[in-house]
Amino acid sequence: MSLANPRILVIEDEPSQVELLRYNFTRQGFQVDIADDGEEGLLAAKESPPDLILLDWMLPNLSGIEVCRQLRRDKRTREIPIIMLTARSEERDKIRGLDIGADDYVSKPYLIKELTARVRAALRRPIARVFSGQLTVGALDVDIEKHTVSLAGKRLQTSPTEFRLLVTLMQSPGRVFSRTQLLDLVWGISSDVDTRTVDVHIGRLRRTLKQAGCGEMVRTERGFGYAIDG
Incomplete structure (x- = not known):
């Protein structure tokens, strides 16, 4: 990705809406591709993955929710920042959109300045560095093959569950995962399981990192879930 363009x-x-978005983002130096229905958008994203997707909730042929869900299941597109645009402004709709993998949620009508700021913030989200089976965020390193965690070269002891939780968060630094998403990704179980399970393991992981001098690397997004920051 070129941050300049x-x-x-x-x-x-x-x-x-298409013309409003095309005009304003083109003026600011963005390259703008357009798809006017869900199926076309899904195909376009997979054939030529963009740096970011602005996704309407209500779309013909395939809803924005389903487009988002399928993009997050595909290795080619699962890390692309997705901002959902919708006239639905109720809190439960916002949570639903974020829960299936959207990075942000903007209600219509919106101010272009606010939307642009959110787009730029999403594009600045750090990307995990992976080299020879190692995942690195800040001073924290995970060797996926050897199943080890170290902070500035010092080995840390984690349980198997904490290790999987850490790997999941580190694969998308800065991205907020809901408790339901973490249950599915880390435990591989349905969302009707008590989400307090996630809170307990996050608490243990935080203590491990804090004792190693890592501070508050795991961030809580109040009312939603967790992220790890570099």
């Missing part, structure tokens, strides 16, 4: 994919079926 990022490419965004707008998946939106309202012509007036």
Whole structure:
């Protein structure tokens, strides 16, 4: 990705919204691709993954929610920042959008300045560095093959569950995962299991990192879930 000239994919079926977004983001130096229905947007994202996707909730052929869900299941597109655009403004709708993998949620009508700021923030999200089976965020290193964790060269002791939890968070630094997402990704179990399980293991992981001098690397997004910051 070139931060000076990022490419965004707008998946939106309202012509007036398409032109508004195309005009304003092109003026600011973005490359803008357009898809006017869910199936076309999904295909475009997979064939030529953009730097960021602006995704409308209500789309013909395939809903924005389902597009987002499928993008997050595909290795080619699962790390692309996705911002959902929708006229639905209730809190439960926001949580649902974030829960299936969107990075942010903007209600219509929106201010272009606010949307642009959110787009730029999403594009600045750090990317984990992976080399020879090692995952690195800040001073924290995980050797996926050897199943080890170290901070600035010092080995840390983690349980198997804490290790899987840490790897999941480190694969997308800065991205907030809901408790339901973490249950599915780390435990591989359905979302009807008590989400307090996640809180307990996050607490243990935090204590391990804090005792090693890592501070508050694991961030809580109040009312939603957790992220790890570099």
